[in-house]
Amino acid sequence: MGGTVADVVLRRLRDWGAEEVFGYAGDGINGLLAAWGRAENKPKFVQARHEEMAAFEAVGYAKFSGRPGVCTATSGPGAVHLLNGLYDAALDHVPVVAVVGQTSRSALGGSYQQELDLQSLFKDVCHHFVQTAMVPEQFPNLIDRAFRVALSESAPTCVIIPSDLQEVDYSPPAHAFKMVPSSLGVAWPMAAPDEQALRQAAEILNAGSKVAVLVGQGARGAAEEVVQVAEVLGAGVAKALLGKDVLPDDLPFGTGSIGLLGTRPSYEMMRDCDTLLTVGSSFPYTQFMPEFGQARAVQIDLDAKQIGMRYPYEVNLVADAKAALRALLPLLEPKSDRSWRSSVEASVVHWRNTMERQAMTASGRPRTVNPMRLVWELSSRVPADVMVSSDSGSAANWYARLFDMRGGMRGSLSGNLATMGPGVPYAIGAKFAHPDRPAVAIVGDGAMQMNGMAELITVARYWQEWPDPRLVVAVVHNNDLNQVTWEMRAMAGSPKFVESQTIPDISYAEVARTFGLGALEVDDPDEIGPAWDRALSAGRPMVLDVHCDPDVPPIPPHADWSQVKSTAKAVLGGDEDAGGVLRTGIRQKVQEFLPGRKDADR
Numbered sequence: 376m377g378g379t380v381a382d383v384v385l386r387r388l389r390d391w392g393a394e395e396v397f398g399y400a401g402d403g404i405n406g407l408l409a410a411w412g413r414a415e416n417k418p419k420f421v422q423a424r425h426e427e428m429a430a431f432e433a434v435g436y437a438k439f440s441g442r443p444g445v446c447t448a449t450s451g452p453g454a455v456h457l458l459n460g461l462y463d464a465a466l467d468h469v470p471v472v473a474v475v476g477q478t479s480r481s482a483l484g485g486s487y488q489q490e491l492d493l494q495s496l497f498k499d500v501c502h503h504f505v506q507t508a509m510v511p512e513q514f515p516n517l518i519d520r521a522f523r524v525a526l527s528e529s530a531p532t533c534v535i536i537p538s539d540l541q542e543v544d545y546s547p548p549a550h551a552f553k554m555v556p557s558s559l560g561v562a563w564p565m566a567a568p569d570e571q572a573l574r575q576a577a578e579i580l581n582a583g584s585k586v587a588v589l590v591g592q593g594a595r596g597a598a599e600e601v602v603q604v605a606e607v608l609g610a611g612v613a614k615a616l617l618g619k620d621v622l623p624d625d626l627p628f629g630t631g632s633i634g635l636l637g638t639r640p641s642y643e644m645m646r647d648c649d650t651l652l653t654v655g656s657s658f659p660y661t662q663f664m665p666e667f668g669q670a671r672a673v674q675i676d677l678d679a680k681q682i683g684m685r686y687p688y689e690v691n692l693v694a695d696a697k698a699a700l701r702a703l704l705p706l707l708e709p710k711s712d713r714s715w716r717s718s719v720e721a722s723v724v725h726w727r728n729t730m731e732r733q734a735m736t737a738s739g740r741p742r743t744v745n746p747m748r749l750v751w752e753l754s755s756r757v758p759a760d761v762m763v764s765s766d767s768g769s770a771a772n773w774y775a776r777l778f779d780m781r782g783g784m785r786g787s788l789s790g791n792l793a794t795m796g797p798g799v800p801y802a803i804g805a806k807f808a809h810p811d812r813p814a815v816a817i818v819g820d821g822a823m824q825m826n827g828m829a830e831l832i833t834v835a836r837y838w839q840e841w842p843d844p845r846l847v848v849a850v851v852h853n854n855d856l857n858q859v860t861w862e863m864r865a866m867a868g869s870p871k872f873v874e875s876q877t878i879p880d881i882s883y884a885e886v887a888r889t890f891g892l893g894a895l896e897v898d899d900p901d902e903i904g905p906a907w908d909r910a911l912s913a914g915r916p917m918v919l920d921v922h923c924d925p926d927v928p929p930i931p932p933h934a935d936w937s938q939v940k941s942t943a944k945a946v947l948g949g950d951e952d953a954g955g956v957l958r959t960g961i962r963q964k965v966q967e968f969l970p971g972r973k974d975a976d977r
Contacts, residue, residue: 380511381410381541384474385418387518390559393418393445395436395807396474397429401449403476403489406541418445421807421837423800424829426453430460431797431826433471435804438787439762443470443525444804450476450538451489454496459794461500461531466791467617468592468678470525472518472532473501479539480509497533504532508540512548516557523561529678566677568694568702576652576673576690577706583650583671585715586610589633591618593655593676593696598622600700601654608652609710611719613641615658616775617790624779627720634660635931636775639729640722653688655696657681659791675699730777738924742898746770746851746923750777750817752904753849756911759783762805762814766798766822769857772929774817795819796826799848803833806841813845813911821856821878823848828886831918835890838916846916847907850883853925861929870950887918898922 378386384407388396396418400408411420423429426448433444444464448457454475464471475497477483478490497505504524506517521532548554580586586608590601598621605612605628613633614621622629630640645651645665651672658664664686665672673690676682683691692699710716734751738744750773757763759782765774767789780786785805789797798818805814818827827848838844851857860876863869884894893915897906903921910917 378413378545379406379410379541380508380514380536380543380545381406382413383511383514383545384518384536384541385410385414387515388418388445388474390515391518391522392442393472395419395421396445396447397421397423397432397436397804398447399423399426399429399449399453401451401453401476403450403453403478403538404447404474404536404541406538407447407474407476407536410541420447421803421833423833425826426456427459427796428800428826428830428833430457430471430473431463431800432804432807433473434460434464434467434469434797435764435787435801436808437464437469437471437804438467438801439785439805440808442808443472443522445472445474447474448476449489450478450493451491454491454493458496458500459792460797461497461533463789463792463794463797464531465500467789468529469531470529472521472525472534473497475533475535476541477507477535477537480537481539483537493535497535501531501533503528503530505535506533507535508537511540511543511546512554514545516548516555519557519559526561565698566693566695568675568692568699570702572690572692573699573702573706576675576692577703579671579673579689580608580650580652580703581706581708583608583648584710584712585648586650586652586710587644587648587665587670588612589615589645589651589653589656589658590621591615591654591656591658592621593678594618595621595655596695597654597697597700600697600704602626603704604652604700604707607704607707607709609713609716610652611640611644611716611723613637613644615656615790616771617787618656619775620780620784620786621655623781623784625781627723628716630719630723631726632775633658634663636772636929637663637931638726638776640719640726643722644719651686653686654700657684659685661685734777738900739926740924743853743922743924744897744900744903745927746853746921747773747777747927748900748903749849749851749921749923750774753815753817753907754779756904756907757784757815758813758911760812762786762802762809762812764788764798764801764805764814764816766816766818766827767793767795767858768819768821769861769929770798770817770819770822770851772858773851778817795822798822799827799830799834802846802848803830803837806838806846810841811843813843814847816846816848817851818848819851819857820853820883823850823883824878824881828883831887831890831892834916835892838892844915845911845913847910847919848887848917849919849921851923852883852920853923854878854880855925857925858929860925864950868948870948873951882920883918884920887920893917894920896920896922
């Protein structure tokens, strides 16, 4: 390995299969940037508009590819900017490697410009592995360990390289005391389940008459086995939001998402079940799980650190989900009584009809669209290989409840950090992971103003390199930080606080056109479907600027009339949108109590 330390770092990134590195320049990584020039931009340096966006793009790349995402930033402020994206990776258990610059070694400890204690800065978010290089002989080991730890822990890691060290001629570790040679690659074992624990789990599941299954992203490689287990047990299957793409939504016993953004069938199934099987999920909201003591429960998870939480499970089975379910299946007894399954399926049918009726309910404001219809119209139109990202906020409600996964579709959002702003950069990361697949981002106008608009410049710069140029950004344009507005009403009993909640009204379509992208502006509900058709068949990235009604309530599945009345009381306490909120909220809630016929009056 000849050349500088920076040359060796880039070479090792290539050896680990890194094809793109998302980043932003700064003099703290000048040595790396020069090495990129010598390496003919391999791996490809993808220039984001901000280091936080670079980290989000690395997270999106990792989520949609299953491979580690890589990001880079300069010392000082650039390093600080990476943190939010890296925390997103940490909380959603995603492998990301950050390569960060630092001031020269000779200046460390001298209060030099842009000098921060980066080891301490990254110690929480990258606590599994964060190291500062001091001599050339630490490479390639630091890069190798960063990748191995990121992969083994499904977590972000960080390698800090002082700027002067990047330009030093490389010398490898010697066959000597206190030297650490290294090697490439890792062969992963299949974590087999404990046989006694399997028998105990089977006994519990066989004894139950109302079995519910909850799957998360840890079950992604075991979809077939989950379906087989559910069929044998006559169970319904709910999905944590990060596991939304684990199973298709056209399964008759699939109840959809669970939690505040979830469905009523999932809520009711958990409320009424007597047995729970959780696979690959650490879903945090225990109030949406069965009452303690109501259900006997089994959990399967590969990560022993994540198991046994959230619910008093009788069996905590640490194993690969696919291997565990395969081994469990022969021990399960088919349920002859299918009444529980039938009730779950009937609930799903009613809910899906309700969602269609709610989506097709007219907006209460002139020249605006019901945001539910925006996502409902998308769901039936996207190709089976689409990659969908959602931002946080009310957009996540509509994605969770109204977008149907099918075929090989993939989807994700910021699950546990629930940060604003990753919708567009996630889609960019997904496009670099799979440039031959279409991508869609569903983004609120708050998140669009925070991060999304600037990253349209990144889209404009790179889209012509993608074999499939389709990347559609749908903006829920309602001039309101809508999720927080509704949370203030429903949880704090407070009317909308205009100064914090109303955001500037701008044309996102015009912004997109300024950057050379395609754009459509929609304020007619009947134009939503045709607009999606045009955007998904366009030969370039598109922005759908959809004027949406902010009065459509993201009512959680457990909301009842008393909560609706409580919200109404808060609204009447001085909310500027009081009339529209009451009219629209009542009209939406009524849909849940209509007969479950698809031809019911709208």
